[in-house]
Structure formats: C-alpha cells, structure tokens
Amino acid sequence: MIRFIIQLILVVLLSYLAQFFMPWWGAMIAAALATIMVYSKGFSSFLAGFIGLGGLWFILAQRLDSANQSLLSSKVAALLGLGSSMQLIVVTALIGALIGGFSSLTGSLFVSMLKKEKKSNSPYH
Amino acid sequence: MKTFKFVLSLLITLALGYALSIKLGSAPPLGNFLAPAIGFWQNGETSDTQISEHLDLEGLTDNVSVTYDKRLFPHIFAKNNHDLYFAQGYITAKDRLWQMEFQTHAAAGRLSEIVGDKALDYDKTARRKGMVFAAENAIKAMQAEPEIMEVVNAYKEGINAYIRALSQGELPFEYKLLGYKPEPWTNLKTTLLLKYMANDLSFGEKDLQNTNALALLGRETFDLLYPDMDTPLDPIVSKPGEWNFEPILKDSVAPQQTAELITNKLVPEPTIFNGSNNWAVAGSKTKSGHTMLSSDPHLGLSLPSLWYTIQLSAPGVNVMGASLPGSPNVIIGFNDSIAWGVTNAQRDLVDWYKIIFKDDTHNEYKLDGTWVKTQKKIEEIKVAGGEPVYDTVLYTHFGPVMFDDSFHPSSEKKYYALRWIAHDPSLEAYAFYKLNRAKNHSNYMAALDYYSAPAQNFAFASAQGDIAIRIQGKYPNKGFEEGKFLLDGSTTEHDWTFIPFEQNIMCKNPERGFIASANQYPADSTYPYYITARSYESYRNRRINNQLRAMDSIEVTDLMGLQNDNYNLKAAESLPYFISVVDTLPLNKKEKNALTVLKNWDFYNNINSKGASYYEAWWDTLYRLSWDELIASKVAMGRPTAYNTIKLLKDNPYLKLFDLEGTTAKENGYDIITKSFKDMATVMDKRLQDTTITMSWQDYKQTYVKHLLRLKPFGRYNIPIGGNHNIVNATSENHGPSWRMVVELDPNGVKAYGVYPGGQSGNPGSARYDDMIDDWAAGKYFDLFLMASPDAEPNQTLAKQILAPKQ
Missing domain, CATH: 1.10.439.10 (Penicillin Amidohydrolase, domain 1)
Structure with missing residues (x-):
C-alpha cells in the first residue's frame, strides 16, 4: 500500500514537472518513469498512473476552468457535442488517466521483464 | 511471456x-x-x-x-x-x-x-x-x-x-x-x-451577368431592368455645371453585341450589402459651432471583429480610431485637427476580356492581329491531410484567365481574362500613413493622392472648420457602356486608361452645410465621365440627406441617433401602394390580420415592431416572385435593385418577366403582389401558432455575429438590434455597421465616440471577446480618448x- 502511495505521488510529481519543459506526452514518460523508479505489480502500477495523471489533469483543468468561469470550456463543450464544462473536464481527466495508466503499466512491465532476465542469468537459480 | x-x-x-x-x-x-x-x-x-x-x-x-x-x-x-x-x-x-x-x-x-x-x-x-x-x-x-x-x-x-x-x-x-x-x-x-x-469592396460587378441578360432578354427589357442610373438622384456631390476641368473623353464604344452566353459557373461575389454611411456637418449647423463627422462601414459581422481600436502617438503623429489587424496605421479615425471616414464608392472596377488562344497548349493568344506569348503561373495549393493540388493560371496582357478548361468550365471552350483595379501597383498604406498625420484640408488632399483602390468616399472634417468629401480611387476612363459587358480580348482597343485624380468627384464646404455618402450614385448628371456600377443604394442616402437638411443646432447625440435610425424609407414608399393592390380583395382571416398589422405600422424597423416583420416577409417573397426567371436561370443574370423593382411594379405592371414560371395563367405585377401577400400571410400565420418565437422584428430578423470559422458556439445570436438593408441602421441578419464613430472637432480638444460589434480581444476565452456587442446593439458609444500622454486619463x-x- 505504501509502495502504491509513493508511486502515485511520484506519478503526480514527475508529470507535473514534465509539463514545464516537455510536450504533452512528457506526462507519459513521467508516469512510466515513476513505476520504473518505484516498482510494483502491473495492476497496481496501472492504477497509480491512472489515478495519478487522471487526478492531476482533473485538478489542473478544473482550476483553470474555474478561474475562467467556464467561459471557454462551455463553448468548447458545445463544439465537441458535450453537455457541460464538467463533462469536458472529465473527458480531459479520463484521457490523462488512460495514458497515465498504460504508461505506468508499461514501466512496471519493463522492470519485471528485466527482473526475469536477471533471474535467468543468476547462478543461484 | x-x-x-x-x-x-x-x-x-x-x-x-x-x-x-x-x-x-x-x-x-x-x-x-x-x-x-x-x-x-x-x-x-x-x-x-x-x-x-x-x-x-x-x-x-x-x-x-x-x-x-x-x-x-x-x-x-x-x-x-x-x-x-x-x-x-x-x-x-x-x-x-x-x-x-x-x-x-x-x-x-x-x-x-x-x-x-x-x-x-x-x-x-x-x-x-x-x-x-x-x-x-x-x-x-x-x-x-x-x-x-x-x-x-x-x-x-x-x-x-x-x-x-x-x-x-x-x-x-x-x-x-x-x-x-x-x-x-x-x-x-x-x-x-x-x-x-x-x-x-471592389470586386462587385455584373459584366458577365449583363452579357447574358442582354443576350437573353433583348435590349429593351435589359435597359428597363438594369439602367445605369435607376435612382432618384440625391448624389454625393451635386454641383451642376461647375465641373471646371477639361475632361479626356473617349469616343463612344458600342458594346460587344455578340449573342454570347456565358455558361461557366461564376464565382461568388461580395454581397451587395457591403456599403456604409458617412457624413460631416459644418459648424454652421452644430450647436457648438464645431464641425462633426460620423462614419459607419457596413460589412459582414464576424468574430474576432474586423476592427481594432488603437491610439498611435509618436513625434509628428497622434491619431486614434479603427485599425485593421494585419495593416499598420489607423484606417478610420481622427487626430486633434481632422477626422475622416470612408464608405465604399460604387463603381465598375472589374472588366472581363474574351481571350482567343491559338491552340490547346494555351501558349499563345491573339492580340492586335499577332500571336502573343502567355505567361503561365503554376499554383501549388497545399492541402491539410492530402496531396498538394496544382493549378496552372494563364496570365495575359489584361490579367489572369479566370475561367478555362480546368476551372468552372462550360460545355464549350471559353476563356475569360480578368482586369481588376486591385492588380495595379498602389500605395494605400502610404495614403493612410499621411492621412493619420494630416492637419488640414490640403494635407488630406495630398494624402489621398496616394490612394488607388478599393475606391472609397472619404468624408473629412477639420477643427479649422472645413468639411469635404472626395470620391477617391483610380477609375478607368470609360466610353458609354464600355466594360458594362464582356469585352473583346483580341485587341488593345479597350485597355484601361484613367481619369486624372484631380478630375475625380469631390467637393469642399458645400452651401448646404454638410457632406454625406451612402453608396448612392456619386455625382449630378453633368459630371462629364461615364459612370456605371453593379448597383447603387437609393434609400439610406435620401433618408440621411433629408434628416441632415432638416437638422440644426446639431449635437453629437443627434448624429448617434441618425446612425441608429431605423426608419424604413423603402417601406414608406412602397407599402401604401402594395396595400392598395390587395385592400379591395376578398381576404380570409389570416390575411385580414396581416393587413391590419401592416396598416398600423409606423415604418420603423425597431426591435419590437411586428409590422416590420410582416413587411420584410412580404417584400422578400415579392422580390423572389418578381424575378423568379432570373433567379432560376441556368446562366447567371443580375437582379434588379429594390428601388427599380418597386418602380417597375408601379409603372410597368405588365412587364413580361412578372409572369410566373411554371403556371398556365399569365400573371402581371398586380397578381404577384397579391400572390406574395397571400403566401406571406400563410407563412406568418404559421409562425403565429408557434409559441416559441414572437412576431417581433428582432426575433424575425435574428441578427447574429459569427466566428470566422462559423463555429456556432463561438458566435452571438439573436442580438436585439433593429434596422435592415436600405435603412440607415443597416443591420441585417449577419451584416451591418462594423464600426460606428462620431467625432466633434473641438479646437480645444477633440471629442470622439466609437463602438463595434465585438471586443478588443480575439480570444474566445476572454470576456473581452464580444463585450461591446450589447452596447453596439443598444446604440451606445464609448469615449475614444485621444490622450496627450500616457498619464492623461488616470481615471x-x-x-x-x-x-x-x-x-
């Protein structure tokens, strides 16, 4: 559980920092990096990335939107056929969650693949 | 695994x-x-x-x-x-x-x-x-x-x-x-x-439509439908007999009387409602004794707005007004000494020439008896998400060939080259630069000497007390009807030569104490040069001139009122006649109701007016029925103006064209007035049953300002504003005063007011994107502070x- 929480915090922290000097997909690298740095099993990693990046994007979008009093998001929502600004925030968060989840999963599976290789090379096995 | x-x-x-x-x-x-x-x-x-x-x-x-x-x-x-x-x-x-x-x-x-x-x-x-x-x-x-x-x-x-x-x-x-x-x-x-x-502003023309109309309708009907001057003359400049110059007149040239039909699909034209109002009043007519100037250009209403308000100050210049994003200087504005405003000058500035190529390679074309080489320009058009498209454009002595085998071709091989004033080298930016710095009438005249196209009516007022107007542009000097139809492109006989600038139409300090223009016929009939245009406006100018003639002790608010004037002169001149045609007929209930609304109407297209909705619905139906053959025609033909349509319905009710297509009966002007009335009454009655909309002019007209990409959520809809085409407040559905300005040239400090249907920010995520629209609709103005220094207006x-x- 603690490992999961550390992972989660790391995903949020790294992807928050990445956005200042990388394109939007910097968040994907950050989420993968987080689970490489602190490994846990696949599903738990997926969840850390999913909740971490999804939550981060939700909060960021929601804060920007509230400062703008939903002036722009209501128009964009209508343009994309969505019912409200909140739906647009949720869609944004969902996309963040999906890419976060899969990036973290990929990071975790990368580590476990290396571990396996290490194990097979081990003389004690 | x-x-x-x-x-x-x-x-x-x-x-x-x-x-x-x-x-x-x-x-x-x-x-x-x-x-x-x-x-x-x-x-x-x-x-x-x-x-x-x-x-x-x-x-x-x-x-x-x-x-x-x-x-x-x-x-x-x-x-x-x-x-x-x-x-x-x-x-x-x-x-x-x-x-x-x-x-x-x-x-x-x-x-x-x-x-x-x-x-x-x-x-x-x-x-x-x-x-x-x-x-x-x-x-x-x-x-x-x-x-x-x-x-x-x-x-x-x-x-x-x-x-x-x-x-x-x-x-x-x-x-x-x-x-x-x-x-x-x-x-x-x-x-x-x-x-x-x-x-x-200057691509409005109907040479090709005219050519078709002449071929299909014959000379007599053509002249009835499309006279050069179909308007009750209240021109921009009237000084009969006082055009004191030696004109360079061309011999009359007969139009090319081929029975040629131009079957190419023609390109969309700018709307005929691109127009504007401007006027200036002398100190003798104002309460303060200062000259005043008003200007409101009528264009398509879009967001981000076409105009951007700005003050520009540096040694030698301190000017404020409306600028066009993408071009330096102020385009319509004022400084501490002068103010100026523009309206479009209606004039034929486009000609078409029929080109004869030697063969299918289009390498050479016939000119004055010899074969001349064509210039070919290959245009590469990049396409998002696709391969580039290449289009070869042929350039001739006259200009580019617009229509050929690869662009809007007709069944036969036909080539039409375009001559357009905007192709000529010109220095408009320099004219505005100098106008921004002008201190008096002679500076204004010197600045306009650099102005060629699009031709504009430049209204002028100065703090020294002068008012003036100059219809400035580079105008081809035409013989009678030359360029009104397709021209022969195998000869240089119809090459453009130009009217000298000093012989353009202009006047300074006329006796009546004001100058004004609203896209009407520019001069009295003694102006020596031949003038033609796609169309002239015949209502706004007379309303403006009548009001200005009657006004005295004018204040700024009077001029703002005039810019927002909703009086429908066209209705006042036509509705009583239309009513007289249907009044004695047996009518059903919904028709009686429509007639009652119309009879009680005061001819103002105000937002709450119901009569305006009924009149405009009737007029639109009647206009369509009047010219149904022209509208449905497979080859493009122009449509007569509103003024001429009403005149023909009154004076020439048995005109053959009034007969409706697709009916066995033989209809005349009276019949189509009646039919359009009944059709209108049915449509309006249906609307009356719909509880979600009212019959008010605002709801009927539904003025909107659209985003440049036509993204619906980024525009503004059903804006509460009156007016319409042919009304001084020329706001129709998606067209109207794109900038309104009134300036009082007080020598002790100019006072100016302006507004436009948009906001300074182009960002749809800003509250400033469209924050002036409601004020614009309500006829409100904002102060345009011509600051002397950055700290001049701390409040x-x-x-x-x-x-x-x-x-």
Missing part, C-alpha cells in the same frame, strides 16, 4: 500517444488540445485582464509606453516611427494574431492548408483572381517609398517579436483547435490584408505597460 506483456503494453501506450497526436476526422489533435498545461484550458482568461507591466522586446530602439483604458483600447506612445509601428504590430498580434493570419491565408488562397480540401474551390478562386499577384505589385510600389517601407517593416518585426515568444500554451485558441502554428509575418501578408479588403486607465528594448 513477460517480454510479450511488456511489448503489448508498450504498443498500446504508443498507439494511444499516436492517436492523441493526430487529427481524427474534424477533431483537433486531442493531446495538445486537452492537456491542461498546454491545451485550450490555457486560453481561458481570468476575469481581471492580466497585462504585464514590463516586456523586453528584441528589435525596439527605445522604450514604448502603452496605456490600456477600461475598454482595453491601447494608447501607444513611442519616441520614433519605427518603435510606434513595431508596437502596433506587437500589440495587435497579442490580441488578434490568429485572425490576422487566417485572413491573409484566405486572401492568398491558402485555406486548404488549414481546413483541407473543402476550401479548394475558394483557394483556386483567390489565386485565379490574382490576389498574390496584386499584393506583390503593391509591395513593388512601396519599395520606391522608403518612408512607408520603414513603417511596414517595423510592423512586421513587431508581429514577429510576438510570434517568436509564443509557447505552445500561449498559442491562440484556433491554432490549437485546427492543429497548426503561425508562420513568420511578412510584408506580403500586410499587403494581402489590404487586398482582402479590396476583394470585399480611465486599466493598466500601463512599458515595452523596452532587449539589452
């Missing part, structure tokens, strides 16, 4: 990343668009507009001070010309970059690059019109004038300083939506912007900013 899992997960992740990086259908690339740190969320502005106090900009030579007033109008104070126009470019780009670039892309025929192949026909049209050719010619002319080149170069540098510093997050919203980026600004773009306006100041040279 673990390797397989990793690879699978990696592939899914990469696929997601890829899918979010590309455009899927019409959706933007979602990664860039939605990621909160760089996506559209960043374009939402906070309610208190953030303005940096200090910016270091590479390219400035000295500090520039910018004061933003409460309306976000920037007042720029620079220490030299270079820095002034650099700052104008920078500040305008900050608020309007996307629009500036989009409009120049449109002018250059490059929209397919952004929106894909649905814009191909639009792009080919722009290129075949020679828009870039025209802009390049304008640049060549400017290069001979170092003073204006400095201005244009500095303006460009300012825009580029803004573009260079843009991060992905700061990109204007529309770039993110469409998934592209701004390119560096160029002088070509600046000149293209002016050609974009020229296209809107009106929202923020101050220093632009400093980067060390």
Whole structure:
C-alpha cells in the first residue's frame, strides 16, 4: 500500500514537472518513469498512473476552468457535442488517466521483464 | 511471456500517444488540445485582464509606453516611427494574431492548408483572381517609398517579436483547435490584408451577368431592368455645371453585341450589402459651432471583429480610431485637427476580356492581329491531410484567365481574362500613413493622392472648420457602356486608361452645410465621365440627406441617433401602394390580420415592431416572385435593385418577366403582389401558432455575429438590434455597421465616440471577446480618448505597460 502511495505521488510529481519543459506526452514518460523508479505489480502500477495523471489533469483543468468561469470550456463543450464544462473536464481527466495508466503499466512491465532476465542469468537459480 | 506483456503494453501506450497526436476526422489533435498545461484550458482568461507591466522586446530602439483604458483600447506612445509601428504590430498580434493570419491565408488562397480540401474551390478562386499577384505589385510600389517601407517593416518585426515568444500554451485558441502554428509575418501578408479588403469592396460587378441578360432578354427589357442610373438622384456631390476641368473623353464604344452566353459557373461575389454611411456637418449647423463627422462601414459581422481600436502617438503623429489587424496605421479615425471616414464608392472596377488562344497548349493568344506569348503561373495549393493540388493560371496582357478548361468550365471552350483595379501597383498604406498625420484640408488632399483602390468616399472634417468629401480611387476612363459587358480580348482597343485624380468627384464646404455618402450614385448628371456600377443604394442616402437638411443646432447625440435610425424609407414608399393592390380583395382571416398589422405600422424597423416583420416577409417573397426567371436561370443574370423593382411594379405592371414560371395563367405585377401577400400571410400565420418565437422584428430578423470559422458556439445570436438593408441602421441578419464613430472637432480638444460589434480581444476565452456587442446593439458609444500622454486619463486607465528594448 505504501509502495502504491509513493508511486502515485511520484506519478503526480514527475508529470507535473514534465509539463514545464516537455510536450504533452512528457506526462507519459513521467508516469512510466515513476513505476520504473518505484516498482510494483502491473495492476497496481496501472492504477497509480491512472489515478495519478487522471487526478492531476482533473485538478489542473478544473482550476483553470474555474478561474475562467467556464467561459471557454462551455463553448468548447458545445463544439465537441458535450453537455457541460464538467463533462469536458472529465473527458480531459479520463484521457490523462488512460495514458497515465498504460504508461505506468508499461514501466512496471519493463522492470519485471528485466527482473526475469536477471533471474535467468543468476547462478543461484 | 513477460517480454510479450511488456511489448503489448508498450504498443498500446504508443498507439494511444499516436492517436492523441493526430487529427481524427474534424477533431483537433486531442493531446495538445486537452492537456491542461498546454491545451485550450490555457486560453481561458481570468476575469481581471492580466497585462504585464514590463516586456523586453528584441528589435525596439527605445522604450514604448502603452496605456490600456477600461475598454482595453491601447494608447501607444513611442519616441520614433519605427518603435510606434513595431508596437502596433506587437500589440495587435497579442490580441488578434490568429485572425490576422487566417485572413491573409484566405486572401492568398491558402485555406486548404488549414481546413483541407473543402476550401479548394475558394483557394483556386483567390489565386485565379490574382490576389498574390496584386499584393506583390503593391509591395513593388512601396519599395520606391522608403518612408512607408520603414513603417511596414517595423510592423512586421513587431508581429514577429510576438510570434517568436509564443509557447505552445500561449498559442491562440484556433491554432490549437485546427492543429497548426503561425508562420513568420511578412510584408506580403500586410499587403494581402489590404487586398482582402479590396476583394470585399471592389470586386462587385455584373459584366458577365449583363452579357447574358442582354443576350437573353433583348435590349429593351435589359435597359428597363438594369439602367445605369435607376435612382432618384440625391448624389454625393451635386454641383451642376461647375465641373471646371477639361475632361479626356473617349469616343463612344458600342458594346460587344455578340449573342454570347456565358455558361461557366461564376464565382461568388461580395454581397451587395457591403456599403456604409458617412457624413460631416459644418459648424454652421452644430450647436457648438464645431464641425462633426460620423462614419459607419457596413460589412459582414464576424468574430474576432474586423476592427481594432488603437491610439498611435509618436513625434509628428497622434491619431486614434479603427485599425485593421494585419495593416499598420489607423484606417478610420481622427487626430486633434481632422477626422475622416470612408464608405465604399460604387463603381465598375472589374472588366472581363474574351481571350482567343491559338491552340490547346494555351501558349499563345491573339492580340492586335499577332500571336502573343502567355505567361503561365503554376499554383501549388497545399492541402491539410492530402496531396498538394496544382493549378496552372494563364496570365495575359489584361490579367489572369479566370475561367478555362480546368476551372468552372462550360460545355464549350471559353476563356475569360480578368482586369481588376486591385492588380495595379498602389500605395494605400502610404495614403493612410499621411492621412493619420494630416492637419488640414490640403494635407488630406495630398494624402489621398496616394490612394488607388478599393475606391472609397472619404468624408473629412477639420477643427479649422472645413468639411469635404472626395470620391477617391483610380477609375478607368470609360466610353458609354464600355466594360458594362464582356469585352473583346483580341485587341488593345479597350485597355484601361484613367481619369486624372484631380478630375475625380469631390467637393469642399458645400452651401448646404454638410457632406454625406451612402453608396448612392456619386455625382449630378453633368459630371462629364461615364459612370456605371453593379448597383447603387437609393434609400439610406435620401433618408440621411433629408434628416441632415432638416437638422440644426446639431449635437453629437443627434448624429448617434441618425446612425441608429431605423426608419424604413423603402417601406414608406412602397407599402401604401402594395396595400392598395390587395385592400379591395376578398381576404380570409389570416390575411385580414396581416393587413391590419401592416396598416398600423409606423415604418420603423425597431426591435419590437411586428409590422416590420410582416413587411420584410412580404417584400422578400415579392422580390423572389418578381424575378423568379432570373433567379432560376441556368446562366447567371443580375437582379434588379429594390428601388427599380418597386418602380417597375408601379409603372410597368405588365412587364413580361412578372409572369410566373411554371403556371398556365399569365400573371402581371398586380397578381404577384397579391400572390406574395397571400403566401406571406400563410407563412406568418404559421409562425403565429408557434409559441416559441414572437412576431417581433428582432426575433424575425435574428441578427447574429459569427466566428470566422462559423463555429456556432463561438458566435452571438439573436442580438436585439433593429434596422435592415436600405435603412440607415443597416443591420441585417449577419451584416451591418462594423464600426460606428462620431467625432466633434473641438479646437480645444477633440471629442470622439466609437463602438463595434465585438471586443478588443480575439480570444474566445476572454470576456473581452464580444463585450461591446450589447452596447453596439443598444446604440451606445464609448469615449475614444485621444490622450496627450500616457498619464492623461488616470481615471480611465486599466493598466500601463512599458515595452523596452532587449539589452
């Protein structure tokens, strides 16, 4: 559980920092990096990335939107056929969650693949 | 197994990343668009507009001070010309970059690059019109004038300083939506912007329609339908017998009387409702004794707005008014000594020449008995999401060949070359530069000597007490009906020569104490040159002139009232006659109801008026029925003006064209007035049953201001404003006063007021995007403070900013 929480915090922290000097997909690298740095099993990693990046994007979008009093998001929502600004925030968060989840999963599976290789090379096995 | 899992997960992740990086259908690339740190969320502005106090900009030579007033109008104070126009470019780009670039892309025929192949026909049209050719010619002319080149170069540098510093997050919203980026600004773009306006204002013509109409209808009907002057003469300048110059008259040239039908699909024309009002009143007619000037250009209503309010101050200039984003200087405005405003001068500035090519290679064409080589220009049109398209445009002695085998071809091989005034080298930017600095009437005259196209009626007033108007442009000197029809392109006989500028129509301080123009016939009948145009307006001018004649002790508010005047002169002149036709007929209940509403109407198209809705519905139906053959015709033909239609219905009710297509009966003018009345009554009764809408003129007309990309949620709809075509407040559905200005030239300090249907910010995520629309609709104005210094109006100041040279 603690490992999961550390992972989660790391995903949020790294992807928050990445956005200042990388394109939007910097968040994907950050989420993968987080689970490489602190490994846990696949599903738990997926969840850390999913909740971490999804939550981060939700909060960021929601804060920007509230400062703008939903002036722009209501128009964009209508343009994309969505019912409200909140739906647009949720869609944004969902996309963040999906890419976060899969990036973290990929990071975790990368580590476990290396571990396996290490194990097979081990003389004690 | 673990390797397989990793690879699978990696592939899914990469696929997601890829899918979010590309455009899927019409959706933007979602990664860039939605990621909160760089996506559209960043374009939402906070309610208190953030303005940096200090910016270091590479390219400035000295500090520039910018004061933003409460309306976000920037007042720029620079220490030299270079820095002034650099700052104008920078500040305008900050608020309007996307629009500036989009409009120049449109002018250059490059929209397919952004929106894909649905814009191909639009792009080919722009290129075949020679828009870039025209802009390049304008640049060549400017290069001979170092003073204006400095201005244009500095303006460009300012825009580029803004573009260079843009991060992905700061990109204007529309770039993110469409998934592209701004390119560096160029002088070509600046000149293209002016050609974009020229296209809107001077491409109105009907030579080809006239040719068809003459062939199909015969001379007698043609003259009835499309006379050169179909208007009760209340011209812009009337000085019978006092045109004191030696005109260079051409021998009358008979029109090319071929029975030629032009079966090509013609390109869309600018709307006939592009027009405007302006006037100036002498001190003798005003309460304060100061001259006053009003100007309201009528154009398509769009967001971001066409206009941008700005004050430009540097040694030698202190001017304020409406600027066009993408072009330096103020276009309609005032300084402490003078004010000026423009309306479109109605004049035929387009001619078509029939070209005879030697063979299918189109390498040579016939001219004065010999074969002359064609210039071929290959246009590469890039297409978003597709392969580039190539279009070969043939250039002749007259200009580009618009219609040929590869563009809107007809069943037979026909080639028509275009001669258009906007192709000629010209120096409009220099004219505005000089006008911005003018102190008196002679400076104004000298400035206008640099102005060629699109032809405009320049109204003028000065604090010294002069008023004047000059119908300025470079006008081809035509023989009778020359260029009213298709011309013979195998001879140079119809080459354009020009009326000398000093023989253009103009006047200063006329006895009546005012000057005014509203796109009417320009001069009294003794003006020696032949004049024709696609059409003239015949109502706004008479209403304005009647009101100004009657007014005395005029105050600024009177002139604002006149700009917002909703009196429908067309209805006042036509409705009593229409009613007299149907009044004695047996009518059903809904028809009786419609008639009652109409009889009780006061001829004002105010927002609550029901009579206006019924009248306009009747008129639209009647107009369509009157010219049903012309509208349905397979070959393009022009439509008679509203004024002439009413005149023919009254004076010539048995005109053969009034007979309806597709009926066995033989209808005349009375019949179609009756039929259109009954049709209207049925439609209006149906509307009456619908409880979701009212019969008010506002709800019937539904004025809207649309986003340039026609994105519905980004426009404003059902705006509460009266008026219509042919009314001084010329606001129709999506067209009308795009800027309103009234100036009082008090020698102790000019007082000026302005408003436009939009806002200073081009960002749909800003509250300033459309914040003036309601005030505009209500006929309110804002102060235009011509500040003497950055600190002159502390109570009106929202923020101050220093632009400093980067060390």
